[in-house]
Amino acid sequence: MAEDRTITIDDVARLAGVSRATVGRVVGNYGSVSEKSKERVWEAVKQLDYQPNLIARGLRSQSTKTIAVVIGSIRNTYSTALVYAVEKEAQKKGYNVLICTTHEDIEKEIKHLKDLNSKKVDGVILMSAYRADGSMDEKYREFYIGKLPIVFVDRNIPGINRDVIQSENFDASYKATQYLLNMGHKKIGIIATSNFSTVQERIKGYRAALTDAKVEFDESLIASVDELSDKMSRKVCHAFLEQHPDVTALYILNNSLCSGVLLDLKERQIKIPQDVSLLVWDDEEYNELLDLTTIEQPITEIGKQATRRLFELIGEPEETADYECKKLKPELIIRKSCTAPNQSK
Amino acid sequence: MAEDRTITIDDVARLAGVSRATVGRVVGNYGSVSEKSKERVWEAVKQLDYQPNLIARGLRSQSTKTIAVVIGSIRNTYSTALVYAVEKEAQKKGYNVLICTTHEDIEKEIKHLKDLNSKKVDGVILMSAYRADGSMDEKYREFYIGKLPIVFVDRNIPGINRDVIQSENFDASYKATQYLLNMGHKKIGIIATSNFSTVQERIKGYRAALTDAKVEFDESLIASVDELSDKMSRKVCHAFLEQHPDVTALYILNNSLCSGVLLDLKERQIKIPQDVSLLVWDDEEYNELLDLTTIEQPITEIGKQATRRLFELIGEPEETADYECKKLKPELIIRKSCTAPNQSK
Numbered sequence: 001m002a003e004d005r006t007i008t009i010d011d012v013a014r015l016a017g018v019s020r021a022t023v024g025r026v027v028g029n030y031g032s033v034s035e036k037s038k039e040r041v042w043e044a045v046k047q048l049d050y051q052p053n054l055i056a057r058g059l060r061s062q063s064t065k066t067i068a069v070v071i072g073s074i075r076n077t078y079s080t081a082l083v084y085a086v087e088k089e090a091q092k093k094g095y096n097v098l099i100c101t102t103h104e105d106i107e108k109e110i111k112h113l114k115d116l117n118s119k120k121v122d123g124v125i126l127m128s129a130y131r132a133d134g135s136m137d138e139k140y141r142e143f144y145i146g147k148l149p150i151v152f153v154d155r156n157i158p159g160i161n162r163d164v165i166q167s168e169n170f171d172a173s174y175k176a177t178q179y180l181l182n183m184g185h186k187k188i189g190i191i192a193t194s195n196f197s198t199v200q201e202r203i204k205g206y207r208a209a210l211t212d213a214k215v216e217f218d219e220s221l222i223a224s225v226d227e228l229s230d231k232m233s234r235k236v237c238h239a240f241l242e243q244h245p246d247v248t249a250l251y252i253l254n255n256s257l258c259s260g261v262l263l264d265l266k267e268r269q270i271k272i273p274q275d276v277s278l279l280v281w282d283d284e285e286y287n288e289l290l291d292l293t294t295i296e297q298p299i300t301e302i303g304k305q306a307t308r309r310l311f312e313l314i315g316e317p318e319e320t321a322d323y324e325c326k327k328l329k330p331e332l333i334i335r336k337s338c339t340a341p342n343q344s345k
Numbered sequence: 346m347a348e349d350r351t352i353t354i355d356d357v358a359r360l361a362g363v364s365r366a367t368v369g370r371v372v373g374n375y376g377s378v379s380e381k382s383k384e385r386v387w388e389a390v391k392q393l394d395y396q397p398n399l400i401a402r403g404l405r406s407q408s409t410k411t412i413a414v415v416i417g418s419i420r421n422t423y424s425t426a427l428v429y430a431v432e433k434e435a436q437k438k439g440y441n442v443l444i445c446t447t448h449e450d451i452e453k454e455i456k457h458l459k460d461l462n463s464k465k466v467d468g469v470i471l472m473s474a475y476r477a478d479g480s481m482d483e484k485y486r487e488f489y490i491g492k493l494p495i496v497f498v499d500r501n502i503p504g505i506n507r508d509v510i511q512s513e514n515f516d517a518s519y520k521a522t523q524y525l526l527n528m529g530h531k532k533i534g535i536i537a538t539s540n541f542s543t544v545q546e547r548i549k550g551y552r553a554a555l556t557d558a559k560v561e562f563d564e565s566l567i568a569s570v571d572e573l574s575d576k577m578s579r580k581v582c583h584a585f586l587e588q589h590p591d592v593t594a595l596y597i598l599n600n601s602l603c604s605g606v607l608l609d610l611k612e613r614q615i616k617i618p619q620d621v622s623l624l625v626w627d628d629e630e631y632n633e634l635l636d637l638t639t640i641e642q643p644i645t646e647i648g649k650q651a652t653r654r655l656f657e658l659i660g661e662p663e664e665t666a667d668y669e670c671k672k673l674k675p676e677l678i679i680r681k682s683c684t685a686p687n688q689s690k
Contacts, residue, residue: 038391042387042390042391045387046383046387066460074419074424074425074428074429074444075425075426075429079419080419080420080425081420083419083446084419084420087446087448096445096456096457096460097445097446098443098444098445099419099443099444099445099446100441100442100443100444101428101432101442101444103432111441112441115411115441230630259630259631259634262634263633263634266634285575285604286604286631288608289604289607289608289611
C-alpha cells in the first residue's frame with residue numbers, strides 16, 4: 001500500500017453512484033443499505049483498491065476511541081502534566097490517548113498530523129512546534145484545517161481557525177516582572193526560547209511592565225536558547241552572565257531551561273537570592289524543594305478543558321464555526337528565590 | 346464496526362479457498378494474484394464483513410511504519426529517557442513512535458496491547474506494569490504471545506517468552522549497598538515500590554550484601570510506596586522515619602520517589618549527608634545539582650538495543666525462537682550525599 005495513496009471515499013462514492021454516507025455505512029458495516037448499493041460499493045472498492053480504514057475519520061461509528069496528544073517533548077513538565085490531565089479526562093469516556101512527540105520540529109509535527117489525519121484517531125490535542133518567526137509552507141496548512149478535530153493548547157498558529165486553550169501569558173508575565181521591579185531590580189535578564197508564540201507574549205508582558213515602570217528595555221538582556229535542554233541552557237546562561245555580570249535577577253520563561261541555569265549558578269558559586277534573584281515559569285517537582293518563586297500555569301485545567309472541547313468536536317464533526325481562544329490565569333507562587341537586589345552590583 | 350470483532354484473515358482465506366498470504370496480497374494491494382483469486386477474496390471479504398485494516402500486523406507491505414512504546418508514566422525519568430532513545434533509533438528507519446501509558450495498571454496495559462495488536466503498529470517496546478506479586482489472568486496472555494513483535498524492557502513477565510532488555514539490578518544493588526556498608530552504615534532504610542520485578546531484584550541485591558557483611562536483614566526497614574508519586578513517597582517517608590528515627594542511610598529504589606523523600610527531610614531539617622546518607626536509583630536532571638549519589642542505568646543503551654531488536658523482529662515476523670534476556674550494567678555515580686554514619690544515632 002502506497003504511503004501517500006489518494007483514493008478517497010468520494011472516489012468510491014462517485015464510481016459506485018451512491019452517497020459518501022452510503023459508502024461509509026457499507027464499509028463501516030453499520031446502518032442499513034440496500035443489497036444493490038452494497039454490491040456497487042464493494043465493486044468500486046475493489047476496482048479502486050480503496051483501503052476502507054482510511055475513512056475512519058469523520059464517521060462516528062468508525063471511531064477508534066483514541067485521541068492523540070501532540071507535544072514537543074516528554075522531558076518537559078508542562079507537557080507531561082498536560083498529557084496527564086488529558087489522559088484523566090479521556091479515560092472517563094473510555095478513550096485511549098496516543099502521545100506523539102515533535103521534538104519541537106514543525107516537519108515532524110506535520111508528519112504526525114498527516115498520519116493521524118488519515119487513519120488513526122478521532123481527534124488531536126496539539127501543542128504545536130510552530131515558531132512565531134518561522135513561516136510554514138502553505139501546502140501544510142491542510143493538515144491543520146481538515147475534518148480531523150483539533151484543539152490547540154498553549155501555542156497557536158496565526159491564520160488557523162481552531163480552538164486554542166492557553167494561559168494569560170502577557171498578564172502573568174507583566175505581573176511577575178512588576179514583582180521584581182517593585183523589589184528594586186532594573187537589570188532583569190531573560191532566559192528563554194524566544195520564538196514560541198507563548199514566549200513572545202511573555203516577553204511583551206515583561207517589556208510592558210518595564211515601560212510602565214519607566215525602566216529602559218534592553219534587548220541584549222534577552223538570552224535565547226534554541227533547544228529546551230539543560231545542557232544548552234547551562235551554556236547560554238554561562239555566556240550571558242559573562243557578558244552581563246551586572247544583572248540582579250534572572251527571569252526564566254521555560255521550566256526546561258531552569259536546571260541548566262541552576263547548574264551554572266552553582267558552578268559560579270552565585271547564591272540565590274543573595275546574589276541573583278530567580279523567577280521561573282512552570283512549577284517543577286523540585287521548585288518547592290529549592291524554594292523557587294514560580295509562575296504556575298493551570299495546566300491541569302488547560303488539559304481538561306482542551307479534552308472536553310475535543311469531545312464536543314468529535315460529537316459534531318461537521319461544525320466549522322465558533323472557534324474560540326480561551327485564556328486561563330496562571331498563579332504567581334512566591335517562595336524564597338527573589339529578594340531586593342544586591343547593592344554592590 | 347464492533348470493537349471486539351473476531352473475523353480474521355484466516356476466515357477470509359478459508360472461505361475464499363486461498364492461502365492467508367494471498368488474502369494479504371489482495372487486500373494489501375501488493376504482489377501478483379490471479380484475477381480469479383482476487384474475485385474470490387473480495388467476495389469473502391464482503392460476505393464476512395471483514396475489515397482489511399485488521400490484517401496490518403504480520404504483513405510487511407502493510408506496515409504502518411509505526412512502533413509503540415508502552416510505559417508506566419511519562420512523569421518518570423527512566424521512562425522518558427527510554428522513549429527518547431527509542432524515538433532516536435526509530436527515526437533512523439523513518440518510523441513514528443506512539444507512546445502509550447499504563448499508569449502502572451496491568452488492565453490498562455492489556456487494553457493498549459489489545460488495541461495495538463489488532464491494528465495500529467508494527468511492534469511494541471513494553472515496560473510492563475506487571476507486578477511480581479500479582480497474578481495475571483491466563484486469558485490475557487494471548488496479547489503478549491501473539492504475532493505482534495514485542496520487546497520487554499526493564500521488567501519482564503514470568504512465563505512469557507519474549508526478549509527482555511534490562512539492567513543488572515541485582516549486581517548494581519549489591520554494589521551500592523556494599524558502598525554504604527563499607528562506610529559503616531548498618532541501618533539502611535529502603536524506600537521503594539517493592540512489587541516490580543526489577544525492584545525485587547534490587548532488594549535481593551541489598552539483602553545479599555547485608556548477609557555477606559554479616560549485618561542482619563530487617564524486613565521492617567523496607568518502606569513500600571504504592572504509587573510512583575512525590576506526594577505518596579513524602580507521606581511514606583514521613584511515617585517510616587517516625588518509626589525508624591535511627592536509620593543512618595536511605596536507599597531509594599525508584600527515582601520518582603526521591604523528591605518526596607527530599608521534601609520530608611527538608612521539613613524535618615535533616616541534613617544530607619550529615620544526618621542521613623542518601624543513595625538513589627536513576628539519575629535525574631536535579632541529582633547533579635543536589636549532589637546525590639546515584640545508580641545510573643544505561644537507559645539510552647537499553648532503549649537503543651530494544652529498538653534494534655524490535656526491528657529485527659519486524660523483519661522476521663515468523664520467528665518464534667531465540668528469545669533472550671540481555672542485562673546491561675548500571676554505573677554508581679558517587680557524589681556527596683553519602684558519608685559515614687552520624688555516631689550520635
